[in-house]
Amino acid sequence: MFIQNQKERQDIWTETCQVRFADIDCSDRLTVASVFNFFQEAAISHAENLGVGRDSMARTGQVWLLSRMSVLVDRRPQYGETVTVRTWPRGGEKLFAVRDYDIRDAADVPVVRGRSGWLVIDMEKRRPLRPQSIMDNLPQNEGVDALPSGAAxxxxxxxxxxxxxxxxxxxxxxxxxxxxxxxxxxxxxxxxxxxxxxxxxxxxxxxxxxxxxxxxxxxxxxxxxxxxxxxxxxxxxxxxxxxxxxxxxxxxxxxxxxxxx
Missing domain, CATH: 3.10.129.10 (Hotdog Thioesterase)
Incomplete structure (x- = not known):
């Protein structure tokens, strides 16, 4: 359950949440599917915060499409543990808009890290567009890397x-x-x-x-x-x-x- 977020424009989006019963397996620890779900929800919230969410994109006939993702789990948070989920744009690579993520524990140690590559799709032509015009208006967060590489x-x-x-x-x-x-x-x-x-x-x-x-x-x-x-x-x-x-x-x-x- 997400229990905190931010409404002003944020270069790095943060949400504090607890690992819920639905997020774990028999080991009482977060599953990799739940990690992807945490990151998906945080990315959606941050896109809305930055003015490039679903409705804003639809008004220009565009939609975000997740194309690639890499997730590295160093430690699996346990049931009931409070964690902070963070996400931020990381510039572009050719047709991809890059977005990074991490999950931090109560000691502010990153226990899960991720990187994703998103495409901007023309909804009518169903073809990818160059994302540069959108990326130019988003935080670049140069040097803030969750992973040194990924989403290949x-x-x-x-x-x-x-x-x-x-x-x-x-x-x-x-x-x-x-x-x-x-x-x-x-x-x-x-x-x-x-x-x-x-x-x-x-x-x-x-x-x-x-x-x-x-x-x-x-x-x-x-x-x-x-x-x-x-x-x-x-x-x-x-x-x-x-x-x-x-x-x-x-x-x-x-x-x-x-x-x-």
């Missing part, structure tokens, strides 16, 4: 195997009428061993949102383990996950790394 493109893998299938249901949808970005994270969680998720103390999830999923669409979930090496530390378990619509069109592509240490 993920390559298609050839070793994936089908492990699950989901139908896009009412509870998966957002106001745009397509599957919400957080719903995909829940689908990823559900495709993996629950014990791995419950026991994990540290996580990193990178995801690319590639195509929209509409009500009634059937999405096959394909997964594969990722071997330890240059990309995955030895004490981590890692999985590649891809969602495919009928016809093998990818709707999302992700990599999740987990560690009990």
């Amino acid at each position: 493109g993920l390559s298609q893998r050839e070793d994936l195997r089908k492990t699950a299938e989901r139908a896009a249901a009412y509870s998966d949808l957002d106001y745009n009428g397509h599957v919400n970005n957080v719903s995909y994270i829940r689908w990823i969680q559900d495709a993996l061993d629950p014990k791995l998720l419950e026991n994990a103390s540290q996580m990193r999830l990178d995801i690319n949102y590639l195509n929209e999923t509409l009500p009634g669409d059937i999405v096959q979930i394909w997964t594969a383990p990722v071997e330890a090496g240059d990309v995955v530390p030895e004490n981590f378990s890692a999985f590649a996950v891809e969602g495919r619509r009928t016809g093998d069109q990818a709707v999302f592509r992700a990599e999740l790394r987990l560690s009990e240490k």
